[in-house]
Amino acid sequence: MAAVVAVVPFAAVAELARVLLAKGPADNGAAWKVAGVAAGALLLWLVLNTAAGAIAHAADLDFQLSVRRRLVDKLGRVPLGWFTDRGAGGIGKAVQHDVDTMHHLVAHSLLNLTASVVTPLATLVYLFVVDWRMALILMIPLVIGVGLFVRMMMTLDAQTAAYEQAQERIVSRVIEFVEGIAVVKMFGQARRAHQQYAQAADDFTTFFIAWISKGYRATAASALILGPVTILLTVLVGGTALITSGSLDPLDLLPFAILGLSVAAPLQALDFHGHDMEMAGLAAKRVGTLLVAPELAIPDAPRRPEADAGVRVEMSGVEFAYDTDRPVLSGIDLVLEPGSVTALVGTSGSGKSTLAKLLPRFFDPTAGTVTAGGVDLRDIASDQLYRLVSFVLQDVQLLDASVRDNIRLARPDADGETVRRAARAAAIGRRIEELPHGYDSMVGTEIRFSGGEAQRVSIARAILADTPIVVLDEATAHADPESEALIQDALSELAVGRTVLVVAHRLASVVGVDRIVVLEQGRMAEQGTHEELLAADGRYARMWRLQEQAGAEDTEDPAVLAGMTKEEGR
Numbered sequence: 001m002a003a004v005v006a007v008v009p010f011a012a013v014a015e016l017a018r019v020l021l022a023k024g025p026a027d028n029g030a031a032w033k034v035a036g037v038a039a040g041a042l043l044l045w046l047v048l049n050t051a052a053g054a055i056a057h058a059a060d061l062d063f064q065l066s067v068r069r070r071l072v073d074k075l076g077r078v079p080l081g082w083f084t085d086r087g088a089g090g091i092g093k094a095v096q097h098d099v100d101t102m103h104h105l106v107a108h109s110l111l112n113l114t115a116s117v118v119t120p121l122a123t124l125v126y127l128f129v130v131d132w133r134m135a136l137i138l139m140i141p142l143v144i145g146v147g148l149f150v151r152m153m154m155t156l157d158a159q160t161a162a163y164e165q166a167q168e169r170i171v172s173r174v175i176e177f178v179e180g181i182a183v184v185k186m187f188g189q190a191r192r193a194h195q196q197y198a199q200a201a202d203d204f205t206t207f208f209i210a211w212i213s214k215g216y217r218a219t220a221a222s223a224l225i226l227g228p229v230t231i232l233l234t235v236l237v238g239g240t241a242l243i244t245s246g247s248l249d250p251l252d253l254l255p256f257a258i259l260g261l262s263v264a265a266p267l268q269a270l271d272f273h274g275h276d277m278e279m280a281g282l283a284a285k286r287v288g289t290l291l292v293a294p295e296l297a298i299p300d301a302p303r304r305p306e307a308d309a310g311v312r313v314e315m316s317g318v319e320f321a322y323d324t325d326r327p328v329l330s331g332i333d334l335v336l337e338p339g340s341v342t343a344l345v346g347t348s349g350s351g352k353s354t355l356a357k358l359l360p361r362f363f364d365p366t367a368g369t370v371t372a373g374g375v376d377l378r379d380i381a382s383d384q385l386y387r388l389v390s391f392v393l394q395d396v397q398l399l400d401a402s403v404r405d406n407i408r409l410a411r412p413d414a415d416g417e418t419v420r421r422a423a424r425a426a427a428i429g430r431r432i433e434e435l436p437h438g439y440d441s442m443v444g445t446e447i448r449f450s451g452g453e454a455q456r457v458s459i460a461r462a463i464l465a466d467t468p469i470v471v472l473d474e475a476t477a478h479a480d481p482e483s484e485a486l487i488q489d490a491l492s493e494l495a496v497g498r499t500v501l502v503v504a505h506r507l508a509s510v511v512g513v514d515r516i517v518v519l520e521q522g523r524m525a526e527q528g529t530h531e532e533l534l535a536a537d538g539r540y541a542r543m544w545r546l547q548e549q550a551g552a553e554d555t556e557d558p559a560v561l562a563g564m565t566k567e568e569g570r
């Protein structure tokens with residue numbers, strides 16, 4: 001199409017030149033003059049069209065890089081819940097695909113749209129000066145063109161959004177499938193996963209066809225109506241004028257055809273660029289949503305917590321809800337003394353992990369305060385907070401980097417000896433030193449750690465981070481008995497002199513801790529040492545007896561392990 005549009009004006013200009021040279025100025029000299037200006041405008045439009053692509057491409061990389069940097073930076077500051085609500089597909093698409101679409105199409109289409117409006121307008125303005133009646137007639141296709149453009153933009157909106165959402169869903173399905181491949185295979189769900197993917201792919205195709213055909217119908221309507229109508233109009237008007245003045249040479253109609261073409265071609269292109277703008281607009285909206293996502297509040301005047309003799313943590317009147325209508329934590333008043341270990345126990349879903357996540361500010365409480373060293377966590381600058389709290393998570397995340405860099409995440413400048421000491425303290429040093437490339441081994445390619453080993457690498461990380469507060473969430477979840485003993489040793493090493501909060505399932509692992517807090521439906525039901533709680537013969541004592549019994553019966557029922565019957569667990 002572009003090639004045809006490009007060839008026609010050149011042929012017309014060549015023909016115009018031939019006619020002018022052969023015949024000299026014709027009777028309809030004014031028309032030739034207008035045609036000359038119109039052909040010039042048309043050429044300018046074509047040049048701008050080509051330049052727009054080149055300009056958009058040239059400016060692409062730096063702009064995209066800077067937007068992506070801002071997005072990734074932003075992702076580091078949004079609360080965790082925001083991610084779970086959206087899913088990796090949408091976020092991944094926004095950071096990669098949408099940034100690309102948004103920028104390229106905006107730059108490209110804006111330039112093209114401007115050129116497509118300005119060049120025919122310039123011709124028309126000139127025509128008004130020369131022959132206002134002809135100009136008025138040419139306003140007809142202009143109005144039709146703009147009308148078709150507006151109509152297309154209005155009807156395509158919902159279609160484009162549906163198409164984009166279908167695309168997001170398909171990416172999410174693939175990510176889900178890849179991440180959950182073990183579960184999918186283990187439970188023989190490959191066929192189901194395949195069907196789900198096929199369904200998403202079908203939806204995508206349906207939306208794509210609807211979207212593309214609507215788009216093409218709109219642009220085809222404009223192409224079929226605008227071009228012929230405009231050229232026919234100018235030629236008819238010009239022809240009538242010529243016949244009236246007695247000329248019957250068909251060549252004299254050429255300037256009118258050029259005039260028509262110079263107005264119609266850019267107007268037709270409006271729809272293509274409008275279509276692109278539509279997509280760019282939607283992509284920009286999604287990127288924008290990410291850029292303005294809520295952030296954990298940043299303190300205006302950050303304060304430094306008191307940390308000379310360890311850090312005391314205090315939670316007062318803490319409430320928390322993921323969604324507004326269901327509180328997950330209520331009335332939490334809890335003090336964690338420096339150098340002490342506090343364990344959170346309770347049934348599944350009682351809020352243990354949620355409570356622990358308040359300490360590194362994965363979330364802020366919806367009411368009440370959490371202070372560390374006498375300062376509200378919200379008043380501590382984030383880099384300071386991460387020097388204060390480290391979190392050993394249940395699901396260890398190791399990066400595709402060397403073992404050394406994985407351990408020294410919190411202190412990238414730590415020297416080899418410091419890293420080795422941390423690894424040995426976490427009972428993983430010998431395993432790493434036996435590797436052919438030792439601490440330089442690349443995780444994921446040269447070494448794949450087992451669950452228990454990965455857990456100990458993450459404990460080494462926390463030992464090296466050397467923060468006064470440590471949160472341990474189900475740190476022995478992946479371990480076999482031997483590995484568990486190693487992890488417990490590593491944890492004991494990590495706990496020395498720090499303020500430690502442990503989320504625990506198995507009561508046997510918390511017998512020796514300084515204080516046990518029993519959570520029940522987000523509230524603190526009991527607290528005390530193991531002995532005190534047994535003597536009180538309340539909830540904890542019952543859980544203890546049930547777990548002992550479960551141990552004797554070798555049950556693996558999670559409700560029983562958590563100290564509840566199934567009915568109670570619900």
Ligand SMILES: Nc1ncnc2c1ncn2[C@@H]1O[C@H](COP(=O)(O)OP(=O)(O)OP(=O)(O)O)[C@@H](O)[C@H]1O
Pocket residue numbers: 081084322323328346347348349350351352353354355
């Ligand atoms: N990101 C989230 N969005 C919404 N609700 C959540 C989210 N995470 C947890 N919940 C809900 O909050 C409640 C407490 O969950 P939490 O993970 O804190 O419990 P838990 O005591 O640690 O459970 P478990 O022992 O099974 O790990 C549960 O009802 C859970 O469904």
